[in-house]
Amino acid sequence: MSDILTKQDNSHTIAELIRSQLNKFSPAEIKIVNHLLANYPMSGMVSITELSENCGVSTPTVMRTLKKIGYSSFTTFQKELKEELQQTLSDPITKHDKWAADAPESHVLNRVADTVTTNLRHSLNQVSYEQFDAIIDLLAEQDKALHIVGGRITSAFARYMNTHLEVIRENVYIFPEAVALWPHHLLKIKPNDVLIVFDVRRYEQDLITISRLANARGAKIILFTDQWLSPIASEAIHTLPIRIEGKSGWDSGVVTLFFAEAIVVALEEKLWTQTSERMRELEDMFDLTERFKKRIE
Amino acid sequence: MSDILTKQDNSHTIAELIRSQLNKFSPAEIKIVNHLLANYPMSGMVSITELSENCGVSTPTVMRTLKKIGYSSFTTFQKELKEELQQTLSDPITKHDKWAADAPESHVLNRVADTVTTNLRHSLNQVSYEQFDAIIDLLAEQDKALHIVGGRITSAFARYMNTHLEVIRENVYIFPEAVALWPHHLLKIKPNDVLIVFDVRRYEQDLITISRLANARGAKIILFTDQWLSPIASEAIHTLPIRIEGKSGWDSGVVTLFFAEAIVVALEEKLWTQTSERMRELEDMFDLTERFKKRIE
DNA sequence: TTTTTTATGTAATGTACATTACAAACTTAT
DNA sequence: ATAAGTTTGTAATGTACATTACATAAAAAA
Structure with missing residues (x-):
């Protein structure tokens, strides 16, 4: 470097x-x-x-x-x-x-970069290793299903996380896009299942409701939220308070994705024997479907 | 006490x-x-x-x-x-x-943080202000429709970008999830429309095909790709080569999202008069549907 | 609604502190 | 040895601060 x-x-x-x-x-x-x-x-x-x-x-x-x-x-x-x-x-x-x-501070690229790194720094200070490791341990238990749900903006992160975790471990499910189908999906949640919820401001009523119901069914909730904490925090056993503040009003999602990715990487390392096997199978299937170009490397 | x-x-x-x-x-x-x-x-x-x-x-x-x-x-x-x-x-x-x-480099959180910041630094060096500004100018032309599409992993970014850009300007469309519907969506693309494509390794055949076809229909392609460049680069008028390398094998999406967000912020600033109006309307609709909690601050 | 509880700020108070004024002790030069 | 300069401490002073008491505002409960 x-x-x-x-x-x-x-x-x-x-x-x-x-x-x-x-x-x-x-x-x-x-x-x-x-x-x-x-x-x-x-x-x-x-x-x-x-x-x-x-x-x-x-x-x-x-x-x-x-x-x-x-x-x-x-x-x-x-x-x-x-x-x-x-x-x-x-x-x-x-x-x-x-x-x-x-580079001049004035250009948007630099201002956004500045905001993002500041947010990252502050967020890292808010999360202890112990808590992070505890989350990984929890996610490593594959006999319990893992469900993921996000809101209007954060559903993109839910999706990203789902795509990766699906490869790493079994029993991963993302909530359907249509909110109307959420109650139906709720039925799949069993006691001690894990539910990852993304809820940053403005906090969404549907997410709060679904979290309460999931909690009532005995699910363990891991919450991705912002520094002001979603109301769901009181239902969650692990809360990640991520700094999302943008200087001039906008909220940044980059650091939220960072933590999602960090969890993916950590879990992948923890379950590597199994993950590598699953990845190999996935590669084979890609080859068969010919959807992807051959690896360049 | x-x-x-x-x-x-x-x-x-x-x-x-x-x-x-x-x-x-x-x-x-x-x-x-x-x-x-x-x-x-x-x-x-x-x-x-x-x-x-x-x-x-x-x-x-x-x-x-x-x-x-x-x-x-x-x-x-x-x-x-x-x-x-x-x-x-x-x-x-x-x-x-x-x-x-x-903290010591050893913990996952710090390793990922290190990777991400390195990627960010390198990526910023690859993208000139001129090119970035040109992209913003292009996206500011609202009489031309804007289409967005992503691949297996990057579709999450496409979605994130779509959610934000939809608020900022008119005429924004995201490709449907099912690849089978893509040709159908292609019919909506008119000459001089803009198409944002996310394609990082492994490069996907469907994305390449759709890009060629869109190009043939006269669309202008903006490409988010990695440092090794997707084949689509030859079809694109603007290519963002983003460093996605993770040290121990995994590919990071954080910096890709960073650039997506930077574009959103830049465009929002450029079109602020109009955007603020659209946001106000959106707020009103949120209030009516009562889906969201009232703003705290 | 009205009452009670909780949350937060304003204003007052006493203390610890930084700073200054002055005097004592020590040093050096003649 | 004694006067001039130098070094250091004691005591006084004004300010900034931590703390407490009280009032008001907001939220929750009845």
């Missing part, structure tokens, strides 16, 4: 700033800068009172030292320290700065 | 403590926990005043939320957050592991 992204502020850390002036300090001041550097950067993330106590000096001495270093006040010093920490902690996905750098 | 009880429950991080209670919160409280988790952990390293402003709620609401989570005061909450941060920073091996964003 190309690492065109370079840390531009390496020479501008507060630690560097202090080290470059190490000779100008008086005894009490040396106590302070030593402590700051030794426990960098958390040593500075306390009140000036506490900091002075930790260094064994008085608060005014801390103030004078910081002014000597180049800050007008303790407050501004701490603010900069926080920013530096923030930047250090910001995650790898922010690497999109790379393309944002040589 | 004692503070000693706070972190007993196996949750190693405050983030997990919050996530384990995600269903207990009221609207304003959800705002807070979302913000805390989204910008974790630095979101908590500010004054309670600033935090409340960042969340758009009042300071007492922040206090109450933190008490609900299990802290006796904002101060103790922040103290624990600092300790957690301290510990994470001082342990170079598990460094950042606890935060999804910076």
Whole structure:
């Protein structure tokens, strides 16, 4: 992976700033800068009172030292320290700065890209590995049927997921397109079956109803929703709160698909022995029907 | 309520403590926990005043939320957050592991995230603004009908795009699901109509055929394909070569959806006057059918 | 509807804090 | 040794903050 992204502020850390002036300090001041550097950067993330106590000096001495270093006040010093920490902690996905750098933010492509990566970053923070793994474990139980349903917009994701999961495991069913047929499909749901529901705003009454009924029949519900949580969340045993917010009003579905795909990939890996067999059979059938071109690779 | 009880429950991080209670919160409280988790952990390293402003709620609401989570005061909450941060920073091996964003590549979620962002970056490099804008211009001509078709897997994207474009402009048609009906639908295509085709490997014979026939009827084809290019590329006037490669064999659809969405957003902006009108009408119809819950925000 | 409960914000209060003013102690130069 | 400069601490002050008490608004129940 190309690492065109370079840390531009390496020479501008507060630690560097202090080290470059190490000779100008008086005894009490040396106590302070030593402590700051030794426990960098958390040593500075306390009140000036506490900091002075930790260094064994008085608060005014801390103030004078910081002014000597180049800050007008303790407050501004701490603010900069926080920013530096923030930047250090910001995650790898922010690497999109790379393309944002040589491309004007203004173009739609870049704005959408920016939104999507932000949504992705935030969504990843909302979902714990434990929860995700628990979902995969649940989906791996093939004696229980898996049903999938989505709403006006999200039915596309339901379909995408269904197409893939169908290959990976047995007993996968998608709800029919016509809402009128949903109650009928509901009859197929048995206790402990799993139901994957996609419901992002605006939350749909039909989905809520179907979820309640499925729940009453003993189904376990996995919910894909947005950060504001569909009402179905109270029926679900696993809820994925996905950030879908677009800056200028529109809601993005990309990250929702991302999680659907992540589940597909994870399940495929978990059930690989079986999946590979099913895939081979599928390939054979494709060959027979001659619907597809031969693999290029 | 004692503070000693706070972190007993196996949750190693405050983030997990919050996530384990995600269903207990009221609207304003959800705002807070979302913000805390989204910008974790630095979101908590500010004054309670600033935090409340960042969340758009009042300071007492922040206090109450933190008490609900299990802290006796904002101060103790922040103290624990600092300790957690301290510990994470001082342990170079598990460094950042606890935060999804910076987590080890090993977990599926992170591997998929990495793949997707790489694909996105590469794809953006392949598509010029000029070409993208040309596509938008073409789609903005509403006197010409717009037809959409996808394959076994990509039909989900065709559907997603259709659902959105239908709202934005007139004269949008998606091909029926059953391939047997495609020739029939072909009759609706008039000279200079636009046809959006999704075709990624393995390239499908039916799509190739339909594209040739549509081309013969004078349709202009916009093609969503992968980096190896579907044979349809020779029939298309605009080709979007999208990187779909997954590291361990699987093909990702996320970036394909990204481009579909980017087109939707761009077209919506271009046709906004008209789109907003159509959306308003759609809202009215939703209200009448009572299929959807009222908007929250 | 009316009442009760829940949710949220406004305003007041006391505390911890950053900052400043000033004085004491220490150092250096003559 | 003593005056000038330097370093450091004590105490005072004003501000920002966390916290609490109360009021109002919204939702749920009767």
